[in-house]
Amino acid sequence: MTAPVLAVEEIGKSFKGFRAVERVSFSVDAGELLALIGPNGAGKTTTFNMINGQLAPDHGRVRLGGEDVTRSPPRALWRAGVARTFQITQTFASMSVAENLLVAILSRESATGLLADAGRANADEIQARLDEVGMGHAADTLCSVLAYGDLKRVELAIALVNDPRLLLMDEPTAGMAARERGALMRLVAERARQRNTAVLFTEHDMDVVFGHADRVVVMNRGRLIAEGTPAEVRANPLVREVYLGSTIGEANP
Amino acid sequence: MIASFLIQTLNGLASASLLFLVALGLTLIFGVTRVVNFAHGSFFMLGAYLAVSFHGFVGGGVLGFWGGALFAALAVGVVGAVAELTILRRIYRAPELLQLITTFGIVLLLKDVVLYTWGPEDILGPRAPGLTGAVWIFGKPFPQYDLLLLVLGPLIGLSVWLLLTRTDWGTRVRAATEDRDMAAALGINQALMFTGVFALGALLAGLAGALALPREPANHNMDLTIIADVFVVTVVGGLGSLPGAYVAAVIISVVKAWCIGIGDVRLFGMAFSFSKLTLVAEFIVMAIVLIIRPWGLFGTPQSPQRVSAASILPMPVPDVKRLWPLALVALALLMLPLLADRFTVVLATDIIIFALFAASLGLIMGLGGMASFGHAAYFGAGAYAAAVAFKAGAPFFVAVPAGVAFAGALAMLFGWFCVRLSGVSLAMLTLAFAQITWAIAFQWDSVTGGSNGLVGIWPPDLLSGKTAYYFATLLLAGAAILIIWRSAHAPLGYLMRAARDSRIRAEAVGVDVRIIQWRAIILAGAAAGLAGALYVFSKGSLSPDSLSIPRSVDALAMVLIGGVQTLVGPVVGAAVFMLLQDWIVRATPYWHAVLGITLILITIIFPQGIVGTLRQWRQRREGGP
Numbered sequence: 001m002t003a004p005v006l007a008v009e010e011i012g013k014s015f016k017g018f019r020a021v022e023r024v025s026f027s028v029d030a031g032e033l034l035a036l037i038g039p040n041g042a043g044k045t046t047t048f049n050m051i052n053g054q055l056a057p058d059h060g061r062v063r064l065g066g067e068d069v070t071r072s073p074p075r076a077l078w079r080a081g082v083a084r085t086f087q088i089t090q091t092f093a094s095m096s097v098a099e100n101l102l103v104a105i106l107s108r109e110s111a112t113g114l115l116a117d118a119g120r121a122n123a124d125e126i127q128a129r130l131d132e133v134g135m136g137h138a139a140d141t142l143c144s145v146l147a148y149g150d151l152k153r154v155e156l157a158i159a160l161v162n163d164p165r166l167l168l169m170d171e172p173t174a175g176m177a178a179r180e181r182g183a184l185m186r187l188v189a190e191r192a193r194q195r196n197t198a199v200l201f202t203e204h205d206m207d208v209v210f211g212h213a214d215r216v217v218v219m220n221r222g223r224l225i226a227e228g229t230p231a232e233v234r235a236n237p238l239v240r241e242v243y244l245g246s247t248i249g250e251a252n253p
Numbered sequence: 254m255i256a257s258f259l260i261q262t263l264n265g266l267a268s269a270s271l272l273f274l275v276a277l278g279l280t281l282i283f284g285v286t287r288v289v290n291f292a293h294g295s296f297f298m299l300g301a302y303l304a305v306s307f308h309g310f311v312g313g314g315v316l317g318f319w320g321g322a323l324f325a326a327l328a329v330g331v332v333g334a335v336a337e338l339t340i341l342r343r344i345y346r347a348p349e350l351l352q353l354i355t356t357f358g359i360v361l362l363l364k365d366v367v368l369y370t371w372g373p374e375d376i377l378g379p380r381a382p383g384l385t386g387a388v389w390i391f392g393k394p395f396p397q398y399d400l401l402l403l404v405l406g407p408l409i410g411l412s413v414w415l416l417l418t419r420t421d422w423g424t425r426v427r428a429a430t431e432d433r434d435m436a437a438a439l440g441i442n443q444a445l446m447f448t449g450v451f452a453l454g455a456l457l458a459g460l461a462g463a464l465a466l467p468r469e470p471a472n473h474n475m476d477l478t479i480i481a482d483v484f485v486v487t488v489v490g491g492l493g494s495l496p497g498a499y500v501a502a503v504i505i506s507v508v509k510a511w512c513i514g515i516g517d518v519r520l521f522g523m524a525f526s527f528s529k530l531t532l533v534a535e536f537i538v539m540a541i542v543l544i545i546r547p548w549g550l551f552g553t554p555q556s557p558q559r560v561s562a563a564s565i566l567p568m569p570v571p572d573v574k575r576l577w578p579l580a581l582v583a584l585a586l587l588m589l590p591l592l593a594d595r596f597t598v599v600l601a602t603d604i605i606i607f608a609l610f611a612a613s614l615g616l617i618m619g620l621g622g623m624a625s626f627g628h629a630a631y632f633g634a635g636a637y638a639a640a641v642a643f644k645a646g647a648p649f650f651v652a653v654p655a656g657v658a659f660a661g662a663l664a665m666l667f668g669w670f671c672v673r674l675s676g677v678s679l680a681m682l683t684l685a686f687a688q689i690t691w692a693i694a695f696q697w698d699s700v701t702g703g704s705n706g707l708v709g710i711w712p713p714d715l716l717s718g719k720t721a722y723y724f725a726t727l728l729l730a731g732a733a734i735l736i737i738w739r740s741a742h743a744p745l746g747y748l749m750r751a752a753r754d755s756r757i758r759a760e761a762v763g764v765d766v767r768i769i770q771w772r773a774i775i776l777a778g779a780a781a782g783l784a785g786a787l788y789v790f791s792k793g794s795l796s797p798d799s800l801s802i803p804r805s806v807d808a809l810a811m812v813l814i815g816g817v818q819t820l821v822g823p824v825v826g827a828a829v830f831m832l833l834q835d836w837i838v839r840a841t842p843y844w845h846a847v848l849g850i851t852l853i854l855i856t857i858i859f860p861q862g863i864v865g866t867l868r869q870w871r872q873r874r875e876g877g878p
């Protein structure tokens with residue numbers, strides 16, 4: 001049996017005594033889409049931050065393909081094949097969309113030269129990657145003027161530059177219309193199947209979660225409260241209680 | 254031995270009191286307004302001069318001294334309130350870097366106010382009546398006044414603490430320090446409180462200045478000397494922490510006092526002067542703290558700096574068709590010696606040298622988003638290294654590369670620490686480094702010639718004519734400027750801008766931000782070193798002024814006048830600055846005041862500088878973003 005792409009083992013994090021994440025464990029296999037859901041403040045983003053090395057967990061381990069990568073910095077994890085998008089989008093605001101991808105490509109090629117021309121050689125790759133996420137028309141637009149949903153798409157394109165084996169997406173479809181959401185998730189799912197990418201994503205839109213995830217884990221107040229197939233999770237009374245009054249299992253409003 | 258050790262410790266504690274009072278004021282102001290007030294050292298200096306004048310009017314005695322201290326404190330408090338109402342109030346929302354530069358404008362302005370009012374000479378101040386003698390401690394004399402100071406610092410600190418914890422006003426100030434938005438939501442009248450806190454902070458600095466008089470005469474170096482020390486204290490203690498300010502002030506002062514106390518000793522058969530090592534000791538303390546706790550002893554790790562996208566201009570790859578003005582300028586520069594007189598050629602040489610200096614600062618500030626208030630350290634290091642190499646027999650063509658290499662090596666050392674900080678802490682650190690470098694050049698007589706500097710450093714016969722040297726400068730500095738410009742659209746430049754725009758995103762795509770920033774600092778340091786080396790051979794002599802804080806501020810002013818977010822901005826700024834200076838210095842001795850007011854106005858009205866503002870206008874006209 002091969003090790004899962006990502007294994008999270010009993011990780012936890014407190015902020016000044018407040019336990020944001022407590023003893024959370026789960027794993028993601030190659031080619032699998034795992035949704036991490038939970039109400040606001042459940043600890044999803046904090047978990048993401050511990051996985052990609054942005055936050056050091058207080059305890060527990062993070063393994064990548066069986067290898068312990070706990071406390072590795074984000075840049076090392078990226079080189080090991082972990083890419084992510086952020087809930088609050090992080091792009092290079094003074095640069096065009098194409099230049100945002102260019103930076104990731106330069107980093108991938110370990111280009112740090114002083115005199116080399118950064119731009120020319122990579123134009124084709126950049127255009128292809130932008131077309132893939134439907135942003136091909138906006139290559140020369142500045143990121144500072146993009147709509148939120150478009151920024152999310154750019155972030156996804158940046159994340160895919162490195163052909164990651166683990167893709168982390170924190171609310172990837174926020175700011176998009178319902179139809180766009182489906183299209184984006186199909187794109188991600190297709191890619192996961194084709195290249196065997198493991199995908200972990202958080203999402204508040206339950207249509208997206210139940211329509212695209214292979215498996216779902218549910219967090220509440222820092223703890224993992226349920227795990228299973230979308231159908232199992234949807235039927236779980238504890239989950240229903242946590243989401244009481246919210247849209248779980250109902251049609252999209 | 255033990256006794257003299259203890260005496261030096263007490264001595265250090267007395268100095269620590271003064272340092273603490275200034276740092277306390279700075280910290281209070283920072284806590285509420287989030288502005289690091291560079292002018293705090295100037296308030297200290299102003300306090301000293303005002304107390305001297307009060308004493309002059311009233312005469313000696315208890316009223317003359319203590320009344321003077323009280324008067325100075327209150328008067329400086331009023332000055333602080335006025336500064337807050339007229340200037341600072343307008344910059345609370347501005348990016349940190351601009352805030353720092355605005356307050357540096359106040360430093361320059363007050364410098365000339367003091368020069369105009371009290372003249373250039375040092376003035377001996379009054380001594381405290383009844384406290385002019387010494388007490389005997391462990392069989393050694395110790396000044397009575399120092400003993401009082403030693404107690405006074407913590408006492409005043411305690412009163413401020415009581416004010417903050419036991420009064421209504423203090424509670425509101427603490428609320429505002431902890432959470433500004435919350436305080437605003439609670440309806441606390443922020444405007445009034447900001448003015449009050451600023452006045453209180455200034456008052457403490459003014460008081461410290463007056464109390465410093467029995468130990469040192471009122472003089473023109475007080476402002477930058479104390480602010481550099483206070484910045485070291487703040488970096489060591491942790492920005493924003495009151496206990497940190499005191500503990501760090503004690504550590505720094507006591508270590509310094511020990512160095513002086515040890516004095517000259519022979520180690521391994523070599524005469525070794527510890528008293529000259531005070532600054533190095535300060536550096537070592539700071540370095541150790543920064544290695545272990547980059548955010549200071551009592552500080553908390555910085556949250557990633559807030560970068561407002563609006564303040565950063567894009568830097569698209571330039572269109573080759575738009576580069577024709579550059580070709581015209583290059584042509585004009587080549588023709589210049591044919592048309593101009595000798596004086597103009599010399600001025601043009603200066604401008605080119607400073608254009609390189611400014612461009613090198615623009616590289617790390619504009620592309621890297623790293624403020625440096627000590628860039629002259631590299632300029633001066635390059636100049637001194639070249640001069641010393643020349644004096645040791647190296648020819649021009651060896652001495653200049655030696656200067657570049659030395660400046661680059663120094664940037665490598667300082668940069669290693671700098672990339673661990675960001676924002677205002679970084680700016681304070683660079684200033685402290687530069688001040689230490691300056692002091693070493695100032696004190697190391699045998700190598701640097703001390704305050705006299707070095708003379709007789711001339712280029713070889715081939716370049717001895719002013720025109721020949723002009724062309725050599727144009728070639729070398731011009732090439733370096735082109736490399737810097739080029740780097741903006743090379744991988745290094747892209748990665749620097751990426752790290753500036755979003756450090757989190759940059760790290761998340763595998764960029765080692767610290768390494769990139771370190772490389773940029775080394776590159777900028779080496780380029781500034783080239784400027785310094787060319788400078789010393791054009792002037793033939795060199796003094797510690799070439800790496801003083803005002804020289805660093807010149808570079809900042811050039812970058813800012815031209816436009817920090819643009820490539821040509823710093824170069825344009827250098828030209829405008831030098832021409833303006835050449836013209837104003839002939840008209841008035843108060844160049845600093847003019848420069849200070851210019852800086853204040855630019856940061857408030859045209860933060861994008863000449864080139865940036867022009868570019869925004871053009872874009873608006875073309876209807877583009």
Ligand SMILES: Nc1ncnc2c1ncn2[C@@H]1O[C@H](COP(=O)(O)OP(=O)(O)OP(=O)(O)O)[C@@H](O)[C@H]1O
Nearest residue numbers: 015018020038039040041042043044045046047087
């Ligand atoms: N740096 C921090 N310091 C203090 N508390 C934090 C910090 N980061 C997160 N928290 C707290 O930890 C808890 C979990 O936050 P987290 O962002 O992980 O939640 P989330 O599940 O992503 O929520 P959302 O759906 O709103 O994005 C929240 O209560 C939050 O206030």
Ligand SMILES: [Mg+2]
Nearest residue numbers: 044045046087
């Ligand atoms: Mg979140």
